[in-house]
Amino acid sequence: MALFIQQDNPSAWESSRRLGFTGEQLAAEYLLSNGYRMVLRNFKAPIGRNTMGSPVTGEIDIIALDGDVLSFVEVKTRSSDEFAGPLASVDLRKQRQIIRTARVYRRIFGIRDVGFRYDVVTVVMRGKEAPAIDLARGYWNEAKFRKRSWSGDVWYEQ
Numbered sequence: 001m002a003l004f005i006q007q008d009n010p011s012a013w014e015s016s017r018r019l020g021f022t023g024e025q026l027a028a029e030y031l032l033s034n035g036y037r038m039v040l041r042n043f044k045a046p047i048g049r050n051t052m053g054s055p056v057t058g059e060i061d062i063i064a065l066d067g068d069v070l071s072f073v074e075v076k077t078r079s080s081d082e083f084a085g086p087l088a089s090v091d092l093r094k095q096r097q098i099i100r101t102a103r104v105y106r107r108i109f110g111i112r113d114v115g116f117r118y119d120v121v122t123v124v125m126r127g128k129e130a131p132a133i134d135l136a137r138g139y140w141n142e143a144k145f146r147k148r149s150w151s152g153d154v155w156y157e158q
Helices: 010-033 094-107
Strands: 037-049 055-066 069-078 116-126 129-140 148-151 154-157
Touching: 010 037, 010 055, 010 069, 010 116, 010 129, 037 094, 055 094, 069 094, 094 116
Parallel strands: 069 116
Antiparallel strands: 037 055, 055 069, 116 129, 148 154
16 A cells, blocks of 8 residues: 655654754854854764664764854754743753764864864744744753762762
């Protein structure tokens, strides 16, 4: 049995993908208007394997320079923020994946002496109204993901 999708009734997957693409376009324009300089969009790289042994690929939506700081930007787009805001989906797992991907990027291009941070741009589409776009500079850092060891009464960074 064949399944046909009409063009005027896209599937949820196509609709979600289109929403994400539109959000990334709006986020890039927003960053440019706020003084960022685009370096790269949609950087993908292998970052390891999951617990089942399958390869894992990480992606960074936008890499840009904000002055002399390299910014790894995650873009989250939603059609509504009634249930939860877009920032809620930038959880620890997603942050860890972006950190690992950013490390690969810095290693590939030999970036050592440049400051960097992790930003999030949220885009909430509101029907016929203008989309709400917000920038969270330095939303997280790598400190909470560093391995620490316990020695008596003190935690030590490794």
